[in-house]
Amino acid sequence: MIIVSWVRRGLMEIMKRSMSMRHLYHKKKPYCYVLLLIFIFVVSAILTCRVKRLVFAEINLENTHKMLQVDLEYSVFMNKGKGCKIPRLHPFDKDVMELEKELPAATCSGNNWVECYLEECFVMPSIRKKLKDLFCEYRDIVYVNDLEHRLGPSTKLSADQKYILKVTDHVHVACSGLSRQSFTPLQWSGYKTGFRRVPTNQRPCCGPRLNVMMLCFHSMSKNGFIRKMPRSHAALKEMGALLLNGYNIVGEGSSAALFPILTGKTHLEFPEIRKRFTKNFIDEKSFIFRDLSKMGSSPIRHTAQGKFEERMPLMAIVVPDSLKISRPDGAAALAANVEVLITPFDIHSTLTDLLGIGDLRNRYKVPGAEMERGRTLLQVVSVQISNG
Structure with missing residues (x-):
């Protein structure tokens, strides 16, 4: 977008200069052509230089980081010891509320047969009352990476049994049973999420x-x-x-x-x-x-x-x-x-x-700063930290 803006601005400048040179064009055509060509050449060279500089700055993150580092050091120097005044903003300020839009509530059709609480997944009591001969098959959803996943082996349990999450927090569930009133076979499937227990190592000094x-x-x-x-x-x-x-x-x-x-x-x-x-x-x-x-x-x-x-x-x-x-x-x-x-x-x-x-912990300190960039909040932080 920046590059397009520069090109567009250059072309507009060329058009303006061309319009102002019309009177010269009618009097001395050869000179007008030469001047116009020189002008276009100079503008093109400037635009090319700026475009190359912008593209280089975009691709070369190392140089970008160095430039930001210089700005940060200067900001730390100028604001050292001044601290930062935290803005006090009202969440329901009238100027903000005028732009707020009420969104429709998300609604889902049907009822869940299975719920998960922490590491336990179980059939809802209301479903057990309505159905008999009810069984559910649970399959862990194991993520290989952010884009791929696989389903684990199937575990079939009766309605009064609980499935314990051990491998992952996500599970696919498929249930089937008979209605107690009409004896009609009914089915349900869905994806559920819980929180499995994850063991932590003991530390000799401080416990788990x-x-x-x-x-x-x-x-x-x-x-x-x-x-x-x-x-x-x-x-x-x-x-x-x-x-x-x-x-x-x-x-x-x-x-x-x-x-x-x-x-x-x-x-x-x-x-x-x-x-x-x-x-x-x-x-x-x-x-x-x-x-x-x-x-x-x-x-x-x-x-x-x-x-x-x-x-x-x-x-x-x-x-x-x-x-x-x-x-x-x-x-x-x-x-x-x-x-x-x-x-x-x-x-x-x-x-x-x-x-x-x-x-x-990253111990990096901005040159000129009195303390590290990252500070643990388990120690009192000075209020004189600047927002540079």
Whole structure:
């Protein structure tokens, strides 16, 4: 889009200059042709230079990262010690509410025969009352990668038996039985999700490791979550969740949000992996979950408030009781940090701290900064951190 804009602007400039040279054209045709050709040549050369520079900057992520690094160092220098004032935004501000659209509620036809709670999947009591000779076949859905999956072997159980999730959290279920009233054969099939138990390794110093579950919502600001999902917001509050009011993005889009959390780095710090330029993938060793496996857009964004909300996504943390007991100081520090500027780099450092893999923490420090880019939230974070 940038390249097209430059070309379009150049062509418009050529047309304007051509119009102003009409009087010269009628008086001295040969000179007019020469001047016009020279003008077109110069403009084309400038456009070509700009296009090459833009394409090079787009492809060469290393140079882009260096330029951003210089800007970041300058920003740190200019804002050192000033801190960051967290915006106070009302979720139901009238300017935002005027642009909100009520969406129809999602409705599903029919009734579920089977439900899963944690690791147990079972036939609903209401279905057992209506049917007899009821059996269900369960098959684990095992994901090979993000695009491929396979079904595990079939396990046939009667209506009063429970299927325990052990291999995966996802299962395909197919049931059949006879109606108690009409003796009509009935069938049902569907896909269910639960949460299987995952054993964690014991640590000699601190006991068992914590299990961490991350639930992500795409393109969801904190205030948008309060407006659109009030019951879920209320449930989080009932669970004692800590909403990080100072949580801020460090880039545009899902990649910029997830890379720092999962790797402690920005996507610009990795080799080129965009699909239109290469078929390479990021080394799986860079992601935090690889090490853990070893151990067991809308109109609102164009308003003044919307521009702030876009940079302030939802980040809520529910602290388990075991952490409050084992690390009371850490739990207290986490609660004290809810009003401090927080970034995805801090979440990554916090995860490595929680899971006892602090040696994987990214210790990078922006030149000129007084502390590391990513800080664990289990320690009190200084309010004088700038947003550079």
